[in-house]
Amino acid sequence: MSIRKLKSKKYGYTYQVDVRYKDPFGVTQRHTKGGFRTKREAKNYEANIIEKSNAYMLIPQSSKKTLNDVYEEYIEVEGQIKWAPATLHYYNQTHSMYVKDDFGKVPIESVNYVSLQSHINELSQKYNYPTVKNIKKIYSVIFKHGVRAGYISTNPVPNILLSNIPEKKTYVEVISDKDLKRLIEEIINPSPNRCFAKKAQYKYRSYGIALLIGRYTGLRISEVMALKKEDFDLERNQLTIRRKVEYIGLKRKEIYLTERLKTKSSKAKVEICSILSEYLKSWFVENPYEFVICDEHGDFITPSNFQERIRDTAKKLDIKFHYHMLRHTYATELMMSGINPIIVRDLLRHSTVNTTWNVYTHPSRDDQRKALDDLYDDNIEFINDQNRIKF
Structure with a gap:
């Protein structure tokens, strides 16, 4: 059990309760709730949680909030501060098109792993992989906020699997x-x-x-x-x-x-x-x-x-x-010119050199073939060399 003191732009500091417990099946669960203005409020809440956990039960108080309600609350509390306008527009557009009038009307406390995975499976039958992946991002912020706000105990999204995963591109598009x-x-x-x-x-x-x-x-x-x-x-x-x-x-x-x-x-x-x-x-x-x-x-x-x-x-x-x-x-x-990756990172203004390597530098098959030909070009006479290995 612990009570954490967290910085808050609005209040200076708030307190968060973080409780871990074992459910009736012996599986360790976690319950967190933040936003307490005083440490006393947090301690009172913690005492209440401890009492419930002794009976192996931790049921958040029913909020009756739908996924849409939680999403809108997240945007107001955190999203507008955290995201750039373009990112905010992208998330709002995805929510409006694929979540708001469908699964978004479901109460968050009634959603579990099975129901969410089944919903994602249905979406995969109607939309392509990138679209479903974007929809999953919306559910991710909803359930993360739901846990932080104390509306639910667990977040099912990390366990959700996507189908129809396309083959990973091994090159980036360039223009001559x-x-x-x-x-x-x-x-x-x-x-x-x-x-x-x-x-x-x-x-x-x-x-x-x-x-x-x-x-x-x-x-x-x-x-x-x-x-x-x-x-x-x-x-x-x-x-x-x-x-x-x-x-x-x-x-x-x-x-x-x-x-x-x-x-x-x-x-x-x-x-x-x-x-x-x-x-x-x-x-x-x-x-x-x-x-x-x-x-x-x-x-x-x-x-x-x-x-x-x-x-x-x-x-x-x-x-x-x-x-x-x-x-x-x-x-x-x-x-491909052999420039130090650190220099390339700085020229592209990447946060880490891993981004430079992983995103922008996938050679094509022609590039791979040329690299091998250039490497072993001097050994072409090996074919007729008397020292050639005999099989």
């Missing part, structure tokens, strides 16, 4: 410089037959610069669209990433700049190559505005509008492309 050149040239030269072609020319040239920045820095699209000239030191070939455009789930007028990036390591100063510096020096002469990527009025460009234009152009040229492929391409090229 040849295809990228074709894509940029098509984008920056809009059709002269379109009435707004001259007005759009500046914006489309800006699109081309955005693609080059992604190719030679690996920045995410939301970071590229937020870049200002002041972020670059082109004489020293350096770039400081300070902010991003927050746009997911927002209307055009609601889009804004924020300094809250994906991780703490995302905000950093990195080196850039001379090739990109030369492109930007020329672009800054043409671009009189504060934002590096902007329209003819100097306003920053929303990633969604940019991606729509890129998607249509890539489809026209029969090129498989999405913007994050530039980050894949940059990272893979660095790693």
Whole structure:
């Protein structure tokens, strides 16, 4: 038994009771409840729990809360503080589409491992693996909060299994410089037959610069669209990433700049190559505005509008492309060139080098074959060598 003193942004400190006990089947269970304003309240609750546990029973007081109720409470208490707006939008959208009007109406205390696993199995018959995996994430935050709030004793989600697990990808998608050149040239030269072609020319040239920045820095699209000239030191070939455009789930007028990036390591100063510096020096002469990527009025460009234009152009040229492929391409090229993984981690602004290894550096079969051929090329004469092993 223990009582823990926890920091609270709202109250300064709160207290949590953590009780472990054996159920009638001899299986160790755990019961936690937090949010007590005083240690006395926590001790009184603990005494009550001890009394119940002596009879091998620990039944949380019925809350009559549904899964939807617990989810909404979690968002209000913790989610809005913990998650970035884009993540919050993603979770809310998943909850609304797949949980709210279905299993979300069930009281949380009536859900056990069997009922939840059966529900997940049914979902697996209707939706693909990534969708069901995302739905499971919603149930994970619901039941974790339910345990912390004392509505339930155990969390069944860690034991839930997913079916139809796809074969793990052993490579990441990249784009060749040849295809990228074709894509940029098509984008920056809009059709002269379109009435707004001259007005759009500046914006489309800006699109081309955005693609080059992604190719030679690996920045995410939301970071590229937020870049200002002041972020670059082109004489020293350096770039400081300070902010991003927050746009997911927002209307055009609601889009804004924020300094809250994906991780703490995302905000950093990195080196850039001379090739990109030369492109930007020329672009800054043409671009009189504060934002590096902007329209003819100097306003920053929303990633969604940019991606729509890129998607249509890539489809026209029969090129498989999405913007994050530039980050894949940059990272893979660095790693395959034999650059120290620690340097690659810093250039990509990953929190750990494991992310660099595990996510962005899966060689293709052609890469594996080339590596072996390069390694053993000098031994090709072994086939005719008189010292060749005789079988």
